[in-house]
Amino acid sequence: MKDMKRNLEDITNKLKNNNIRPSHQRLKVLEFLDNNRIHPTVEQIYHSLYDEIPTLSKTTIYNTLNTLIEAGLVRILTIEDNEVRYDIRTDTHGHFKCKSCGNIYDFEVDMDLVEVKGLNGFRIYTKDVYFSGICSKCLEQEDGAKIFDKVI
Amino acid sequence: MKDMKRNLEDITNKLKNNNIRPSHQRLKVLEFLDNNRIHPTVEQIYHSLYDEIPTLSKTTIYNTLNTLIEAGLVRILTIEDNEVRYDIRTDTHGHFKCKSCGNIYDFEVDMDLVEVKGLNGFRIYTKDVYFSGICSKCLEQEDGAKIFDKVI
DNA sequence: TATAATATTGTAATGATTACAAATTAGAAA
DNA sequence: TTTCTAATTTGTAATCATTACAATATTATA
Structure with missing residues (x-):
């Protein structure tokens, strides 16, 4: 329980340190990438968070990932055409x-x-x-x- | 002049050896890849051959490239999302x-x-x-x- | 030349991503 | 807390690359 909280705090700071507002959606996307080191696709991220955030839009996933990439917090993987993946390890x-x-x-x-x-x-x-x-x-x-x- | 002919012959044989019919379009695509080592996109190939073959269809470029890839004569490069390129060097x-x-x-x-x-x-x-x-x-x-x- | 198999073409369909404007939310100031 | 402004999220429409598909054309071969 304590670990969970610290983790969320870490993620929040990670965003703040890069001048990115720690919105609920952004925190959840970054948390997902951190907890699931599977190099997920946009579809996987969207699907996984949809239950928690029913209003979630796929555009938000794209926007968030692009913001994170620009800040250098996430890398894009294009190892094969037809599937783009995202990696929290930089x-x-x-x-x-x-x-x-x-x-x-x-x-x-x-x-x-x-x-x-x-x-x-x-x-x-x-x-x-x-x-x-x-x-x-x-x-x-x-x-x-x-x-x-x-x-x- | 002699070189040109030999080259065309080589390309024809390359296709035949792989059980690919050496149609005009396929020869031209393979020839272009061989003479222009620029890892072109589909768009570049299509554009370059359009003057020679006015009836050319972009679908043919895709079909041809997929055939060549399957035969191992061409490799696909996905070094960045949003641009797929093709390489004759395998x-x-x-x-x-x-x-x-x-x-x-x-x-x-x-x-x-x-x-x-x-x-x-x-x-x-x-x-x-x-x-x-x-x-x-x-x-x-x-x-x-x-x-x-x-x-x- | 005739025939059957294969290739090309054009159009429509698909799927991923982005553009955009309206609605919502977050953060600072009063 | 309340208010205000700027930033974010959302849904829809637009864009772009690629594939599906059926009609037409071409090739290899007898």
């Missing part, structure tokens, strides 16, 4: 998408160590890494492995 | 998008050497790397550099 890390279950996993990668040819004289601001394949959970489902060898 | 390489001129550059990166934490037991099929920043050409335009430091 530190450098990679994303793995499982072709089977569709889940997106975070992984650690130190891109500073990677050697790159062809960008001499370029100024690099962001580095994104995106892998795809089959996650360990899906592979563990025995006959799953046999299927996946062919499907992809 | 070998592993990185992409750099310049925030200033919008151009996309290829670069060489050996992802096999990169250390990754958090994907134990995962089967990895594809690895994509996407950087963004300011390209050397834009940086060379002297006062440009000063502006870019702030803008991003």
